[in-house]
Amino acid sequence: MIVLGIETSCDETAAAVVHRDAEGRGTILSDVVWSQIEAHAAFGGVVPEIAARAHVEALDRIIGTAMAEAGVGFRDLSGIAATAGPGLVGGLLVGLTTAKAIAAASGKPLLAVNHLAAHALTPRLVGELAFPYLMFLVSGGHTQILLVRDVGHYERWGTTIDDALGEAFDKTAKLLGLAYPGGPEVEKAARQGDAKRFDLPRPLIDRPSLDFSFAGLKTAVRLAAKGVAPLTDQDVADICAAFQGAVADVVRKKLTAALKRFSEEFPGWPIGFAAAGGVASNGVLRAVLTEVAEAAGARFLALPPKLCTDNGAMIAWAGAERLSRGESDSLDFAARARWPLDESASPMVGSGR
Numbered sequence: 001m002i003v004l005g006i007e008t009s010c011d012e013t014a015a016a017v018v019h020r021d022a023e024g025r026g027t028i029l030s031d032v033v034w035s036q037i038e039a040h041a042a043f044g045g046v047v048p049e050i051a052a053r054a055h056v057e058a059l060d061r062i063i064g065t066a067m068a069e070a071g072v073g074f075r076d077l078s079g080i081a082a083t084a085g086p087g088l089v090g091g092l093l094v095g096l097t098t099a100k101a102i103a104a105a106s107g108k109p110l111l112a113v114n115h116l117a118a119h120a121l122t123p124r125l126v127g128e129l130a131f132p133y134l135m136f137l138v139s140g141g142h143t144q145i146l147l148v149r150d151v152g153h154y155e156r157w158g159t160t161i162d163d164a165l166g167e168a169f170d171k172t173a174k175l176l177g178l179a180y181p182g183g184p185e186v187e188k189a190a191r192q193g194d195a196k197r198f199d200l201p202r203p204l205i206d207r208p209s210l211d212f213s214f215a216g217l218k219t220a221v222r223l224a225a226k227g228v229a230p231l232t233d234q235d236v237a238d239i240c241a242a243f244q245g246a247v248a249d250v251v252r253k254k255l256t257a258a259l260k261r262f263s264e265e266f267p268g269w270p271i272g273f274a275a276a277g278g279v280a281s282n283g284v285l286r287a288v289l290t291e292v293a294e295a296a297g298a299r300f301l302a303l304p305p306k307l308c309t310d311n312g313a314m315i316a317w318a319g320a321e322r323l324s325r326g327e328s329d330s331l332d333f334a335a336r337a338r339w340p341l342d343e344s345a346s347p348m349v350g351s352g353r
């Protein structure tokens with residue numbers, strides 16, 4: 001089956017066409033992402049009004065390009081998928097309404113996709129990964145350890161109790177005078193830094209829960225910066241290295257515990273493990289995830305960076321996974337700014353945490 005996917009939940013206007021064969025293998029036929037980063041950079045973050053307008057202006061063209069690059073027409077599609085939440089409601093409305101219009105005009109089914117579910121299912125688009133598997137979802141808005149039981153069945157094992165990790169990277173960058181988005185800037189600066197010069201906290205590292213907290217780390221960064229101001233490039237590099245080192249320690253500890261829990265709940269089962277979200281493109285974190293997976297006898301499926309950040313292929317793929325199970329949504333499906341992943345799970349899946 002061939003599915004068009006539309007993503008407009010935040011600051012990327014994206015559309016992609018994905019093919020899923022009868023065996024469940026995926027192929028990306030096109031994947032067009034137009035980032036609005038420049039439109040928001042001056043504000044140091046995403047401005048919802050600007051984002052919604054930019055989606056309106058760009059989406060038709062992006063979809064046209066995605067269809068042309070894939071070499072398909074609307075009649076070739078098996079379904080049209082769009083992010084219906086969670087995200088900024090103005091952007092969601094633009095993408096979902098466009099998808100509904102295409103679905104109505106072409107008579108093809110609509111798939112209203114949960115953005116987080118799409119991140120969680122993306123590893124199956126690029127590699128062989130059987131359910132259940134463990135997913136580390138780390139982006140600007142989310143930091144979650146998920147058990148992916150099946151399409152539509154997600155159990156949250158851990159989450160952040162305050163800031164998302166990407167947000168912590170972005171705020172750290174802002175405090176240090178680095179550009180937005182901060183993640184890649186912090187990673188770059190950290191390469192020249194000495195991680196030992198500043199001693200930053202490792203929040204919640206000794207707690208048994210799989211939850212994270214990054215607000216305190218950000219405050220510690222602010223105090224460290226204040227202590228040595230005015231900042232030289234070396235100060236910035238050292239603080240970035242210390243920040244990334246602290247984050248790496250926390251991630252190592254929590255994901256090791258999560259992999260252990262997985263092996264206890266599914267004894268003898270091969271441990272599949274993947275990560276997605278913009279922060280999962282961080283080289284230091286990828287090395288940590290590879291290391292903990294190896295130690296646990298798990299296989300870490302690393303996504304290419306382009307599939308870590310928001311994109312249309314993941315939405316198309318999530319739509320294809322659902323469509324292949326006979327699912328689709330009605331044309332009056334409403335966009336949802338908030339849409340927790342485990343809410344859509346069936347009661348047998350458990351409470352989630």
Ligand code: ATP
Binds near residue numbers: 011138165282
């Ligand atoms: P959502 O949380 O809804 O999925 P988002 O747009 O915030 O949305 P992504 O586009 O997946 O999420 O990721 C963006 C985040 O990833 C930003 O916070 C950015 O700083 C961070 N990021 C990107 N590259 C890196 C990197 N190399 N190291 C650390 N963080 C990074």
Ligand code: MG
Binds near residue numbers: 010011012140309310
């Ligand atoms: Mg984004």
Ligand code: FE
Binds near residue numbers: 115119139277309
């Ligand atoms: Fe995302």
